[in-house]
Amino acid sequence: MCLGIPGEIVEIKAGHDDLAIVDVVGVRRVINIGLLDVDQTGVGDWVLVHVGFAMSKIDEAEAAATLTxxxxxxxxxxxxxxxxxxxxxx
Incomplete structure (x- = not known):
């Protein structure tokens, strides 16, 4: 089964606007945020992560409900x- 998991962006990689570090329940990984509007995506935003890509931006309440x-x-x-x-x- 493949799942989309909410993660919070904690850093945008310098020199790579399409890469960000996300925190998913304590696991931090580099993901590609190039599918999103990078001008509207930043540190503190929540995204739905699947196979190393942010598929969509979600709000914190939706992230919490999805994690539950x-x-x-x-x-x-x-x-x-x-x-x-x-x-x-x-």
């Missing part, structure tokens, strides 16, 4: 977090 729902999925959510932790697009 995903936690209830059990092993599928755990597997997705593990895949994120092991990924590296930098």
């Amino acid at each position: 729902l995903l936690t209830g999925l059990g092993q599928a959510y755990t597997d997705e977090l593990q895949a994120l932790a092991e990924s590296d697009i930098s």
Whole structure:
């Protein structure tokens, strides 16, 4: 199963406006934000992450609700977090 997981942008990579570091429940990874309007996306924004890409920008309340729902999925959510932790697009 493939899931989109909410993550908070904590840094935009210098010299790479299409790359950001996101925090997903304590796991920090570089993701591509090039599919979003980079002029309207910045540190503190929440995005829905799938396969190393930010697919959409979401608000904090939607992020919290989605994380609650995903936690209830059990092993599928755990597997997705593990895949994120092991990924590296930098």
